Amino acid sequence: xxxxxxxxxxxxxxVVVERPYATAAELDALLERARRAQAAWRARPVAERADILSxxxxxxxxxxxxxxxxxxxxxxxxxxHSPGEVGGFEERARFMIGIAADAxxxxxxxxxxxxxxxxxxxxxxxxxxxxxxxxxxxxxAVNAIVPALMAGNAVLLKPSSQTPLTAERMADxxxxxxxxxxxxxxxxxxxxxxxxxxxxxxxxxxxxxxxxEGGRAVQRxxxxxxxxxxxxxxxxxxxxxxxxxxxxxSLDNLADGxxxxxxxxxCGIERIYVHRSRYDAFVEGFVARACRYVLGxxxxxxxxxxxxxRTRAAEAVRAQIAEAVASGARSLIDxxxxxxxxxxxxxxxxxxxxxxxxxMRVMMEESFGPVVGIMPVDSDAQAVAxxxxxxxxxxxxxxxxxxxxxxxxxxxxxxxxxxxxxCDYLDPALAWTGVGDSGRGCTLSPVGYEQLTRPKSYHLKTxx
Numbered sequence: 001x002x003x004x005x006x007x008x009x010x011x012x013x014x015v016v017v018e019r020p021y022a023t024a025a026e027l028d029a030l031l032e033r034a035r036r037a038q039a040a041w042r043a044r045p046v047a048e049r050a051d052i053l054s055x056x057x058x059x060x061x062x063x064x065x066x067x068x069x070x071x072x073x074x075x076x077x078x079x080x081h082s083p084g085e086v087g088g089f090e091e092r093a094r095f096m097i098g099i100a101a102d103a104x105x106x107x108x109x110x111x112x113x114x115x116x117x118x119x120x121x122x123x124x125x126x127x128x129x130x131x132x133x134x135x136x137x138x139x140x141a142v143n144a145i146v147p148a149l150m151a152g153n154a155v156l157l158k159p160s161s162q163t164p165l166t167a168e169r170m171a172d173x174x175x176x177x178x179x180x181x182x183x184x185x186x187x188x189x190x191x192x193x194x195x196x197x198x199x200x201x202x203x204x205x206x207x208x209x210x211x212x213e214g215g216r217a218v219q220r221x222x223x224x225x226x227x228x229x230x231x232x233x234x235x236x237x238x239x240x241x242x243x244x245x246x247x248x249x250s251l252d253n254l255a256d257g258x259x260x261x262x263x264x265x266x267c268g269i270e271r272i273y274v275h276r277s278r279y280d281a282f283v284e285g286f287v288a289r290a291c292r293y294v295l296g297x298x299x300x301x302x303x304x305x306x307x308x309x310r311t312r313a314a315e316a317v318r319a320q321i322a323e324a325v326a327s328g329a330r331s332l333i334d335x336x337x338x339x340x341x342x343x344x345x346x347x348x349x350x351x352x353x354x355x356x357x358x359x360m361r362v363m364m365e366e367s368f369g370p371v372v373g374i375m376p377v378d379s380d381a382q383a384v385a386x387x388x389x390x391x392x393x394x395x396x397x398x399x400x401x402x403x404x405x406x407x408x409x410x411x412x413x414x415x416x417x418x419x420x421x422x423c424d425y426l427d428p429a430l431a432w433t434g435v436g437d438s439g440r441g442c443t444l445s446p447v448g449y450e451q452l453t454r455p456k457s458y459h460l461k462t463x464x
Contacts, residue, residue, distance in 0.1 A: 003021060004019070004021070005018065005019045005020070005164060005188045007074055007161060007162055008310075009073050009074065009076070010075065010076040010306075010307040010308065010346040011072075011076055011297060011298060011306075016073045017074065017165060021188050021189060022187040022188055022189055027189075030156060030185050030187060031127065031200065031202040031203075033185065034154035034156060034183070034185060034202070035126070035202060036182060037154055037181060037183045038126060038127060038152070038153060038154035040180065041149075041153075041154065041180060041183055042124045044152075046100055046101050047101070049100070049149065050097050050100060052177050052178055052179050053093070053097050053146060053149060053150060054177075055176070055177035055178065056173045056176070056177035057089075057090055057093045057094060057097075058177075059172070059173040059176035059177055060090070060093075060169065060170065060173035061089075061090050063169060063172070063173070064083055064086045065083075067086055070165045070166075071085060071137075071138075072298050072299060072306075074134070074164075074165060075134050075135065075162055075309050076262070076298050076306040076308065077261055077298060078298040078300075078303045078304055078305070078306045079298055079299050079301060079303075080301050080302075080303065080304065081260070081261070085136060085138050085139055088136075088138070088139045088426075089138045089142045092142050092143060092428045093142050095428035095429065096428060096448070097150060100147070100150040100449070102446065103446040104122050104150070104449060104453070106119045106120065107122075115461060115462055115463030116462060117458065117460040117462055118459050119457075119458050120455050120456070120457050120458075121455070121456050121457075121458060122450075122453035122454070123453060123454055123455075123456050124151050124452075124453060125153055125204040125227075125228070125452060125453065125454060126153060126154070126202075126204035126205075127154045127156060127204050127205075128153045128154070128156070128203075128204065128205045128206075128207060128452065129155075129156050129198065129203045129205070129207070130144045130145055130148070130155060130156070130157045130158065130207045131158045131194065131206065131208040131209070131214075132157060132158070132159050132160060132163075132166070132209060133160050133210045134160035134309060135265060135266075136265070137159060137160060137163040138166055138170075139426070140209040140232065141157060141166070141170070141209075143207075143209075143232075143443035143448070144207035144443060144452070145157065147443075147448055148205075148452045149179075149183060150449075151449055151453050152453075153204075153452060154184070154185075155183065155184050155185070156186070156187065156197075157184070157185070157187075158186070158188075158194055158197070159186060161188070162309060164188055167188075168186070170184070170186075171184060171185075191217070194221075195217065195221045198218060198221035198222050199221055199222075199224075203227065204227055205227055205229070205230070206218055206222055206227070206228075206230070207230045207232075207441075207443070208230065208232070209232040210232075211233065212233045212234050215231040215439060218231065228441070228451055230439075230440070230441030230442070230443065231440050232432070232434065232438075232439050233434065233437060233438050233439040234266055234366045234368075235267050235268070235392050235394035235395065235434070236271065236364065236366050236391075236392040237267055237270055237392070237396060237423070237424075238270075238272070238387040238390070238396050238397075239254055239257070239269050239272045239273070239396070239397045239399065239423060240273045240377070240383040240387060240396075240397070240398050240399065241254075241273070241274040241278060241282055241399045242275055242380070242383075242398065242400040243277045244400055244402060245275075245278065245399040245401065246399075246401065246421075247278060247282060247285065248285070249399075249421070250282070250399040250421075251282065251286055251289055253422060253423065254269055254272060254286070254397075254399070254423065255286060256424070257397075257423040257424040258270070258272075258290075258370070259290065259293060259305060259370050262305060262306055262348070263367065263368060263369045263370040263371065264308065264309060264313075264368050265368075265424060266394060266438075267417075267423075267426070268424050269397070269423055270367050271373050271374075271375070272286075272373070272374045273374075273376075273377045273382075273383045273387065274374060274375070274376055274377065275377060275378075276378050279374075282374070283332070283352070287332045287333065287352050290333055290352055291333065291337060291350075293305040293350050295338045295340045295341055295348075295349060296340050305350060305370065307345070307347045307348075308346045308348055308369055309346065310346055311345055311346045313346065313368065313369065314345065314346045314347070314348040314369065315343070316369075317348060317368070317369030317370070318348065320361050320365070321351055321362065321371055323361055323362070324360045324361070324362045324363075324373070328355055329353045329354065329355050329356045329360060329373070330354050331351055332351075332353070332354060333350060333351050333352055335351075337349070349370070350370040350371070351370065351371040352371075353371065353372070353373045354373075354375075356373035356375055360373070363375075364391075380409055383409075384409055384412050384413060387415075388412075388413060388414050391436050391437040392435075392436055392437050393413075393414045393416060393434055393436045393438050394415065394435075394438040394439075395417040395418070395423065396417075396418055396419070397420070397421075397423040398410065398418070398419065398420050399420075399421055400420065400421070403420065406418070414435050414436065415434075415435055416431075416432070416435055416438060428444045428445065429445055430445050431443075431445045431447040431448065432444045432445075432448070
């Protein structure tokens with residue numbers, strides 16, 4: 001294992017964080033503390049857990065300015081946008097805390113029998129390992145951390161090496177709230193150490209958010225153990241703009257869905273299909289909106305498009321764009337209009353491609369950057385076929401004035417979430433899940449508690 005973790009800021013290449021990786025002895029001690037703490041925590045009433053975690057959310061939100069600036073320094077999101085992640089963390093945490101009592105309540109047998117008491121109780125698993133990504137490090141981690149703790153588990157967080165300070169801020173908040181020692185811990189680990197940790201018998205569930213290849217690695221590491229694995233992986237999320245859509249509204253929201261966070265979102269919009277009757281007007285309006293973005297130093301409040309997380313990521317998107325153009329696509333934005341954009345840097349201008357098809361990687365493989373391909377379609381059926389022509393299935397959005405049409409089309413889409421007239425948003429009241437290479441398992445909503453608990457049946461004969 002490397003001795004030191006170094007986080008390099010995409011803003012200017014400076015090292016912003018240095019931390020030692022955990023040793024094997026330190027990991028062993030963390031796991032033992034978690035096991036001891038969890039044994040007592042599981043006996044605490046749900047209401048007491050809720051009080052402590054609610055105070056933790058209060059403490060976390062109070063640090064919003066510091067958290068936002070650290071996020072920007074670590075992964076490059078514009079400072080104008082970074083505070084929003086604190087708000088999203090709060091929304092999801094408070095919702096999952098609020099529904100815990102009902103979600104974890106005993107489930108009585110549906111057919112009462114005289115002389116018997118029969119019910120199903122949800123019991124905690126033990127220690128939950130949360131492996132978080134860098135692109136939305138708080139928003140993804142909170143989906144598992146808060147419900148895991150509310151369900152009576154202990155949590156061990158492995159943060160991304162790009163955003164290690166996120167683990168420390170969450171630990172600060174839990175400590176300020178009085179969460180018992182050992183229930184929330186974190187460790188800085190490389191890939192080999194993470195693989196070994198998943199194989200450790202003291203880990204009872206793994207919640208992973210990241211790439212498809214990362215998900216496969218997690219699944220392989222857990223394959224010989226009978227534990228659950230939740231995998232929130234990639235996306236190539238489509239949007240369909242029907243003939244009856246509100247064009248201006250659709251343009252405003254889809255531009256944000258494509259370019260927010262420099263396109264580095266698993267549920268960001270990466271391909272758009274537009275009814276041919278609205279296609280020309282849509283493309284013209286979309287390009288105009290893309291050209292309004294300000295690419296530059298994300299610490300400048302005027303910046304609306306920051307760098308990608310690293311130069312290698314930007315070059316991968318450049319390669320997709322170049323391959324598409326070489327195959328006949330047209331790029332509609334002149335990179336020269338964005339002086340900060342340049343090869344060999346993580347700064348990349350927004351790009352809109354037309355004359356694209358599904359033979360191009362930019363329409364089939366995850367881009368995870370500020371680029372989108374737009375295609376005309378002649379019917380709902382053609383749009384659905386193209387939307388489903390993907391190994392991914394995280395979200396899909398339909399832009400229309402007809403709710404009945406959206407429901408009918410949604411029923412034919414292979415996706416975890418179907419939106420109408422919105423995109424790139426997680427409602428904590430709804431299950432967050434994926435199809436195909438977008439992963440397995442579920443977070444958020446009452447359903448999200450199911451994978452963090454195990455059912456235990458009680459069959460009591462009270463009359464002999």
